[in-house]
Amino acid sequence: QVQLVESGGGLVQAGGSLRLSCAASGRTFTNYVMGWFRQAPGKEREFVAASRWSGGSSYYRNYADSVKGRFTISRDNAKNTVYLQMNSLKPEDTAVYYCAADSSRGSWYYSTSYVYWGQGTQVTVSS
16 A cells, blocks of 8 residues: 655744655655645645656656745655755645645646645744
């Protein structure tokens, strides 16, 4: 049984940093897309970042425009874990953040493309 477990969320002041972790079990995702989405109250779930294997030990990364330059997605394949380092946080980053894996159903930008999901972790940025 595949499980994705997020951790690292919390309350932080604007300008601060948090690092989210997503530990996968039940399957290895080394050669698969892993991504992060977020959902704020009353809004649809939106793409944040994703990482796709590009050959050898290299990964291609992509980010939403709203987080580019502030967030970094990375992976530790030995731990089957993906991270999201979030710097210069803004109040508008407040949301539940979800880890997702295996976008074989479509484009990595769309939540409907992903097969596996974590339960989400709350990130709250105060002004």
